[in-house]
Amino acid sequence: MIQNIDDLIQSREKAVADMNQYQCRILVCSGTGCVASGSNKIYDLFSEITKGVSGVEVTFGSHGPEAHIGVKKTGCQGVCELGPLVRIHKGNKVVQYTKVQPEDMPSFKETGLIWAEAAAPYLDESAA
Numbered sequence: 001m002i003q004n005i006d007d008l009i010q011s012r013e014k015a016v017a018d019m020n021q022y023q024c025r026i027l028v029c030s031g032t033g034c035v036a037s038g039s040n041k042i043y044d045l046f047s048e049i050t051k052g053v054s055g056v057e058v059t060f061g062s063h064g065p066e067a068h069i070g071v072k073k074t075g076c077q078g079v080c081e082l083g084p085l086v087r088i089h090k091g092n093k094v095v096q097y098t099k100v101q102p103e104d105m106p107s108f109k110e111t112g113l114i115w116a117e118a119a120a121p122y123l124d125e126s127a128a
Helices: 005-020 032-036 039-051 102-110
Strands: 024-029 069-074 086-090 093-097
Touching (some): 039 069, 039 102
Parallel strands (some): 024 069
Antiparallel strands (some): 086 093
């Protein structure tokens, strides 16, 4: 439990270290608007397609040392009318996808989660 500024700083440093362990982070919005437009299914499908990738672990808590892709649900990402939203962090790049649908999942899988080619019609780099 965070009780003072030192606890907060320590908690932040741990969170940053945890995030930096991933080579790729897939953040699926689970705000009300995105859930209403199907983001839970998108999360499930991303979890499914990353399961078969060597060294990947999908979890809500801590992850093993071999994990390099994380799929997480987030709070509202702020542009509900464009949901479901998926934000992919890979290295120093961050790309926001909009209006992602279950039928888009094969594109993400086939391209190995490389964003620009995966779902160009849904891409909105200005939102990242």
